[in-house]
Amino acid sequence: MTDFQPETLAIRAGTARSQFGEHSEAMFLTSSFVFESAAQAAARFIGEEPGNIYARFTNPTVTMFEQRLAALEGAEFCVATASGMAAILSCVMGVLQAGDHIVASQSLFGSTVNLFNNVIKKFGVETTYVSATDVAQWQAAVHPNTKLFFLETPSNPLTEISDVRAIAAVAKSCGALLAVDNCFCTPILQRPLELGADIVIHSATKYIDGQGRVLGGAVLGNKKLLEGVYGFLRTTGPTMSAFNAWVFLKGLETLKLRMDAHSANALALATWLEQQPNVERVFYPGLPSHPQHALAMRQQKTGGGIVSFEVKGGKAAAWRVIDNTKMLSITANLGDTRTTITHPATTTHARITPQARAAAGISDGLIRIAVGLEAVEDIQKDLRGLGM
Numbered sequence: 397m398t399d400f401q402p403e404t405l406a407i408r409a410g411t412a413r414s415q416f417g418e419h420s421e422a423m424f425l426t427s428s429f430v431f432e433s434a435a436q437a438a439a440r441f442i443g444e445e446p447g448n449i450y451a452r453f454t455n456p457t458v459t460m461f462e463q464r465l466a467a468l469e470g471a472e473f474c475v476a477t478a479s480g481m482a483a484i485l486s487c488v489m490g491v492l493q494a495g496d497h498i499v500a501s502q503s504l505f506g507s508t509v510n511l512f513n514n515v516i517k518k519f520g521v522e523t524t525y526v527s528a529t530d531v532a533q534w535q536a537a538v539h540p541n542t543k544l545f546f547l548e549t550p551s552n553p554l555t556e557i558s559d560v561r562a563i564a565a566v567a568k569s570c571g572a573l574l575a576v577d578n579c580f581c582t583p584i585l586q587r588p589l590e591l592g593a594d595i596v597i598h599s600a601t602k603y604i605d606g607q608g609r610v611l612g613g614a615v616l617g618n619k620k621l622l623e624g625v626y627g628f629l630r631t632t633g634p635t636m637s638a639f640n641a642w643v644f645l646k647g648l649e650t651l652k653l654r655m656d657a658h659s660a661n662a663l664a665l666a667t668w669l670e671q672q673p674n675v676e677r678v679f680y681p682g683l684p685s686h687p688q689h690a691l692a693m694r695q696q697k698t699g700g701g702i703v704s705f706e707v708k709g710g711k712a713a714a715w716r717v718i719d720n721t722k723m724l725s726i727t728a729n730l731g732d733t734r735t736t737i738t739h740p741a742t743t744t745h746a747r748i749t750p751q752a753r754a755a756a757g758i759s760d761g762l763i764r765i766a767v768g769l770e771a772v773e774d775i776q777k778d779l780r781g782l783g784m
């Protein structure tokens with residue numbers, strides 16, 4: 397189905413019907429599968445005959461989700477996982493060996509930094525962090541043992557844009573793989589493989605579910621490259637459940653509609669915030685004032701759904717805005733129909749030193765909003781604390 401538009405793929409790709417002819421995808425709640433004979437069991441186990449054996453290896457509902465997401469990302473192969481973090485863990489365990497080196501952008505999701513610094517480091521994999529936006533730093537950080545580049549774009553919470561094409565070219569020239577965490581954009585807004593990345597990572601927990609209900613993740617790329625990733629998952633077990641895959645299949649059907657609506661709301665909110673006297677600065681790639689607006693618009697279809705802004709008056713003023721909301725959810729999650737508001741300096745980025753926070757540009761007056769699908773007028777009204 398590769399010549400279809402994304403909104404069509406999101407609804408139609410990957411569907412496999414059972415003997416009952418169900419119209420929408422069935423949820424196969426079974427931990428194992430039976431064989432017609434001992435010979436068939438043997439053929440399945442040695443891989444001579446394709447087919448399901450056990451749900452830690454494959455499950456038909458999960459396979460449908462993998463094929464649909466692969467079609468959307470333009471990937472040959474997809475491995476679904478129990479969470480976004482399970483996807484990142486499986487990726488690094490699958491493609492790296494002890495003694496390998498990662499170059500990663502400074503502004504990664506907190507648990508990813510924790511995974512790199514405190515988990516895989518124990519197994520002899522070191523990480524060097526560089527600016528998300530300065531391509532020369534990526535080149536300069538390469539060692540002879542560098543095997544993986546890892547980035548998120550736009551970054552959280554400052555919406556910095558990494559030039560995927562340029563960083564992919566550096567990775568290629570050094571014999572390293574580039575993995576892009578595409579959680580903020582989804583394949584509706586950005587397709588990193590087309591920009592030269594080798595691997596795409598998702599936390600499906602966010603926009604792919606889109607309604608804040610279940611956890612899941614995925615690793616996508618070419619089949620040969622992901623053999624080790626699938627092998628790691630099959631052996632160690634952080635596989636996606638059939639129930640969650642079924643929820644994500646439903647989520648994907650409306651992904652295009654939702655990403656368009658999140659983006660339109662976010663642009664309207666960011667434009668409005670820029671006009672508020674108590675707002676110092678707005679960070680949103682869809683605004684012409686964003687320092688990388690042109691790059692963002694080349695690389696992504698829209699600015700996405702995440703808006704950050706700095707209020708005048710530091711932490712006290714930022715907390716006042718948050719505490720005066722009546723509708724917005726005070727939570728660090730994102731990618732939900734419900735708009736969420738968070739104060740990065742005291743939540744998601746609280747555990748890094750004040751100096752590191754300042755260096756990263758996360759000031760005490762910074763607020764991040766993951767714009768949901770409520771009427772934008774109601775979201776604006778709920779930011780009444782801005783007028784105080």
Ligand SMILES: *Cc1c(COP(=O)(O)O)cnc(C)c1O
Pocket residue numbers: 479480481482505507508548577579580599600601602611612613
């Ligand atoms: C949430 C998130 C993750 C981790 O995903 P989980 O599903 O929570 O494990 C990874 N990367 C980014 C950018 C995220 O926002």
